Amino acid sequence: MEHTVSVRGVDVQANGASLRRRDGMILNRISQGIFVVLGLFVLYVLGRALLQNPSVFIQQVMNGLQLGFIYALIALGYTMIYGIVKLINFAHGDVFMVGAFTSFYTIGTLELHRWLTWVAPGMPEGLATVVGTFTVILASMVISAALAVVVERFAYRPLRNKPRIAALITAVGVSFFLEYFGALPFAYTNNYITYPRPFEVAVYSAGKVSPVLMAAMWTIFVVALVIYGIFFVRGKRGDARAKLILRHPLLSFGLQFGGFLAVVLTLAGIRIETGGKVWDLSASNVTLVIMSASILLQVVLQYIVNNTRLGKAMRAAAYDKPAARLMGINVDGVITATFALGGGLAGAGGVLYATAYKQVHHLMGIIPGLKAFVAAVVGGIGSIPGAFVGSLIMGQTEVLAAGFISTPMRDAIAFSLLIIVLLVWPQGIFGEPPAEKV
Amino acid sequence: MRIRTAVVAMVVLALVALSGCGGAGSKAVKIAILAPLSGDVATFGQSTRDGAMLAIEEWNAKGGVDGATIEVVVEDSQCNAEAAVSAANKVIDQDGVKFIIGEVCSSASIPVSEIATSKGVLQISPTSTNPSVTVAEDGTTKSTIFRACFIDPFQGLVGAKFAIETLGAQTAAVFLDQGNDYVRGLAEVFIKEFEAAGGQVVVTESYTGDDQDFSAILTKVKDANPDVLYLPDYYNTVNLIAGQAQEKGITAVLMGGDGWDSADLDVSVVEGGYFTNHFSADDTRAIVQDFVSKYEAKYGARPDALAALAYDAATILLQSMDQANSVDPIKVAETMASGTFPVVSGEITYDASHNPVKSAVMLQVSGGQVIYTDTVAP
Numbered sequence: 025m026e027h028t029v030s031v032r033g034v035d036v037q038a039n040g041a042s043l044r045r046r047d048g049m050i051l052n053r054i055s056q057g058i059f060v061v062l063g064l065f066v067l068y069v070l071g072r073a074l075l076q077n078p079s080v081f082i083q084q085v086m087n088g089l090q091l092g093f094i095y096a097l098i099a100l101g102y103t104m105i106y107g108i109v110k111l112i113n114f115a116h117g118d119v120f121m122v123g124a125f126t127s128f129y130t131i132g133t134l135e136l137h138r139w140l141t142w143v144a145p146g147m148p149e150g151l152a153t154v155v156g157t158f159t160v161i162l163a164s165m166v167i168s169a170a171l172a173v174v175v176e177r178f179a180y181r182p183l184r185n186k187p188r189i190a191a192l193i194t195a196v197g198v199s200f201f202l203e204y205f206g207a208l209p210f211a212y213t214n215n216y217i218t219y220p221r222p223f224e225v226a227v228y229s230a231g232k233v234s235p236v237l238m239a240a241m242w243t244i245f246v247v248a249l250v251i252y253g254i255f256f257v258r259g260k261r262g263d264a265r266a267k268l269i270l271r272h273p274l275l276s277f278g279l280q281f282g283g284f285l286a287v288v289l290t291l292a293g294i295r296i297e298t299g300g301k302v303w304d305l306s307a308s309n310v311t312l313v314i315m316s317a318s319i320l321l322q323v324v325l326q327y328i329v330n331n332t333r334l335g336k337a338m339r340a341a342a343y344d345k346p347a348a349r350l351m352g353i354n355v356d357g358v359i360t361a362t363f364a365l366g367g368g369l370a371g372a373g374g375v376l377y378a379t380a381y382k383q384v385h386h387l388m389g390i391i392p393g394l395k396a397f398v399a400a401v402v403g404g405i406g407s408i409p410g411a412f413v414g415s416l417i418m419g420q421t422e423v424l425a426a427g428f429i430s431t432p433m434r435d436a437i438a439f440s441l442l443i444i445v446l447l448v449w450p451q452g453i454f455g456e457p458p459a460e461k462v
Numbered sequence: 463m464r465i466r467t468a469v470v471a472m473v474v475l476a477l478v479a480l481s482g483c484g485g486a487g488s489k490a491v492k493i494a495i496l497a498p499l500s501g502d503v504a505t506f507g508q509s510t511r512d513g514a515m516l517a518i519e520e521w522n523a524k525g526g527v528d529g530a531t532i533e534v535v536v537e538d539s540q541c542n543a544e545a546a547v548s549a550a551n552k553v554i555d556q557d558g559v560k561f562i563i564g565e566v567c568s569s570a571s572i573p574v575s576e577i578a579t580s581k582g583v584l585q586i587s588p589t590s591t592n593p594s595v596t597v598a599e600d601g602t603t604k605s606t607i608f609r610a611c612f613i614d615p616f617q618g619l620v621g622a623k624f625a626i627e628t629l630g631a632q633t634a635a636v637f638l639d640q641g642n643d644y645v646r647g648l649a650e651v652f653i654k655e656f657e658a659a660g661g662q663v664v665v666t667e668s669y670t671g672d673d674q675d676f677s678a679i680l681t682k683v684k685d686a687n688p689d690v691l692y693l694p695d696y697y698n699t700v701n702l703i704a705g706q707a708q709e710k711g712i713t714a715v716l717m718g719g720d721g722w723d724s725a726d727l728d729v730s731v732v733e734g735g736y737f738t739n740h741f742s743a744d745d746t747r748a749i750v751q752d753f754v755s756k757y758e759a760k761y762g763a764r765p766d767a768l769a770a771l772a773y774d775a776a777t778i779l780l781q782s783m784d785q786a787n788s789v790d791p792i793k794v795a796e797t798m799a800s801g802t803f804p805v806v807s808g809e810i811t812y813d814a815s816h817n818p819v820k821s822a823v824m825l826q827v828s829g830g831q832v833i834y835t836d837t838v839a840p
Contacts, residue, residue: 080685087677216698218728227711306684308709381674382705382731383698391672426678432640432670434678 059444066429066437073428079303084427085420086288090311090380092419093318097373098396099403099411100325101172101366107406108342108362110188114195115175117393118202119367123168123374124384125212128219130163137222157222161317164375165368172367173360181356206386216385219378221310229306230295238289245282248275273327280319285312314376321372322412325365329408334361342406395422395438402445404455413453417441491530491789493518493779494553496564496574497772498541506566506768510588511536512761513772514563517780520756527783539565539574546570550577560584560791561783563775566768568592575607584791584798586610588775589768591644596816606795608816610775610807614644617719617738618651620822620838621692624736626659628824628836629715631689635665637679637703639695642671648694648719664688676703680710688714696721697728704731723767729830736835741770741807742823744834753806774805808837 074081098120105113130136137156140147179198183191207214226232252275258266269275288307296303329335340348341358349355377392378384395418403414418438425437445452495514497507518532526532535557537549546565553559554577562578562585565571571590578585579598586608587595596607625631634656638649653663664686667679680703683691691707691714693700704716708731716735723739743754743764753773757765765773778798783789786797803810808820821839825832 077685080681083681083684084678087675087681090677091675215726216701218701218726225709227709229711306711308711310709380706380709381702382728383674383702385698388674391674422675423678426675427681431673431679432668434673435670 056447059447062440063444069428070424079305080427082291083305084423086291086305086307086311087427088420088423089284089288089416090314090419091423092399092416093314094373094377094380095392095396095399095418096318096412096415097321097369097376098392099400099415100322100408101370102397102400103403103405103408103411104325104329104338104362104366106400108338109180109184109191109359111180111191111195112397113180113363113366114192114393115179115198115202116172116366116370117389117396118199118206119168119172119175119389120370120374120377120393121206121384121386121389122171122202123164123371124219124378124388125206125374126164126167126371127160127222127375127378128217128384130160131220131222136160136163153223157313160222161372161375164371166371168371168374169364169368172363172370176360176363181359203387203390212384212386214386216383219382219384221379221382223309223313226309227306228289228292228308228312230293230304233289233293238286238293241282241286241289243282244278245286248278248282251275252279271330273323273331276326277320277323280323281316284315284319288312288315310380314380317372317376321369322408325369326408328365334358338362391435395435398439398442401452402442404449404452407452407454407456410452410454489530490533491527491561491783492533492535492553492557492559493561493563493776494535494537494550494557494559496537496539496546496549496553496562496570497566498570499536499538501540501542503541503566506589507538507541509766509768510564510566510772513757513765513769514588514776516753516757516760516769517773517776521780521784527780528787528789530789532780535559539570541565541567541570543570543573547573547577550574554578554581554583560789561779561794562586563588563772563779565590568595571595575604578606579604582606582791584608584779584795586775586779586798588771593815593817603815606791608778608795608798608812610771610778610805610810610818611740612820612822613817614647614719615651616817616840617822618648618653618694619655619840620738620824621648621694621717621719621736622652622655622659622661623840624738624824624836624838625656625690625692625715625717626661628838629690629736631661631715633662633664633686633688634690634692635667635683635686635688635714636663636692637676637695638666638668639671639699640668642695644719644721645695649692652692652694671699674702676706677710680707680712683707683714684710684712690715690717692717694719694721697724697726701726701728701731704728704735707731720767723825727827727832729827729832732827733830735827737825737827738822738838739767739825740822741767742825742834743770745823745837746834747837749804750806770806774803774807774810777805778803778810808839 098116101116102113105111137160138152139159140152140155175198179194180191183194206212252270255266255269259270292305292307329338337353337358340351340353341355345355396415399414399418400411402417403410421441422434422438426434429437495511497510498504499507515534518534521527522532535553537553539546539549550562560583562583565574565587566589568590571587572592572594575585575595584606588610590609591611591614593613595609596604598604625634636649636653639645653666656663665683665688667682669676693703693716700718700722705728716732718737720739722737753770754765757769781803782794782798782801785801786793788794799812799816810818810820813819819840821837823834824836824838826835
């Protein structure tokens, strides 16, 4: 005798072994079909744009890189904090804003970017600017880190053992507080304020790229690549030390920094004219500074997380807080350090963002913060390489959508990416499936 | 009985008092100034009041209009619809005003214009640019409502003309914010007029008000290499776009509208750019310099565009009353609609929709300063 029991949309056929889910199946298929068609259409539009005018297409990719590297600095903070306290820190975008404003004051009022010329007036202008810019970024990182720690101590720690939704709502509250406190007349006011860049903008295009700089970048990249190759082969043969060296931060910095900058500089440096089409790309020093700073900070973060005692404690706390506490790890201290690191990165992101767009505003953190959050989710929240890759994807999606599909639709397209990625990889690209804890 | 006698006596006394009031004002005409004197845009309202008062005092010194001296009623209409409506009702019903100068903001001028139309009162707004101030919903012109400023799209026309004729531009790129009527109005007219004058608009890109990154659309501009990049947005967005254009190495001349007119305009990134405006205190015409020196002598400050437009609004109104030899709003409105008024912001005539046809000033950002370059007639 055959009978069917329907339990919450799942048809359980008593005599058959098969369990089939019927409800919503057709709708799911339709929605997948729509996404596939849309995806193919987007690929067609982009492919056509690439063939029609490759130089504009590649310039857009370079624009996307700049945006992606800034998102990366914010997304790293989101992902680290989520990884350890399982909290989506909505105030993170506002820490980013505070970082931008800090640098606005250190540059505009204190002129900290010129400190080397006060100490040693004979300094070459270029060196003083580089050192000054790094000082400004560092100062913003310190202030933002301090702010993140204060927020954690006063807003999140008291709710640590309460239901997670309480901390989430508190995060939204802190975010609003920072935004609208900033709007007060004695804080930042609610005006759009022009930001003084710590250095003059310079555009590098064909003939203006220093061959020395380009050669230096290629050298760094090739040397790093050769070293990587050597130790990779030795590691394959069973040399344990070689495998460790492969993960050395200097090596990964050399590969990424040298690689990205060499390619960008070379692309900007060549000029080809074919049949009326001119291949003439450009990159500004702002783009180069953003890429270098972002790669450097990301490598430093990777080093801290993978190779230091603090990093080990962070990973342990992320895995299992009570057990980590039993092992003698100061979990509260680790969480504070995580917030400080995340805040510092967001602060650096704020300086770079303000340098690129030359304007600060008390609500400037909302949209970049949201997009970086999406980037972190796309990459797999909790994963550091995931946040980095997700941000680069996010930057590309946005710029290519704006450039070749529709500018007003850019955000809609960028956020649709979130849906598509989550449909395919529910944990994000680098995310790990939830581990079974015993 | 004694109570009734007392009431009758009081009523009689009141009637005598009221008729006395009416009789004493026969040789005076009342004009109301409605302006926001408190709130966010209080400085707009103060400039407007000061500019209008200056013109009215000049006419009073000359003996007034139609043999009557001008009395002024100033009301704070707060740039919002409710306050403006109650201020308008108060001046019309209580003070017996038949002529209104104001409001500053379109959102307040539109409801005032409804009241003024229904009560046969003449209204001239110095600065409200929304088309609905003078045109009713069914498309007919409100017979007694005027303005002293040009409406937004007019700047697009002047910008296109200047780009072609003075800058010799042949190609242009236009950026517009789809969600902002002001920006869209300027951009659409610019595109139409630029192409009508033989130019070619090579890039038209729209964005949304939240956008901060314009690298994608600027890359297209770089590729198309136009002579002019028209950015008819407010200064904050212009700062963002122009800063990134500089970073992309774009050399097109930047142009815009009166949204650029702000102390917060980032002059370092829009260096060499041009924008249209209503008025410049540096305009060399004698009437402008005369106004500027009188304003400075009275208030100790340089007049801004709001003061100039309010001065013009009052001048147009008083000149029309003088020419009509009447203080009847309907007659004055007829004279105003057909007259020609040489005022500070240009020589004004009115089109069928009661919008002024006049010249705009073209300002250039040069050496970190905003300087007057030209007066462009449409």
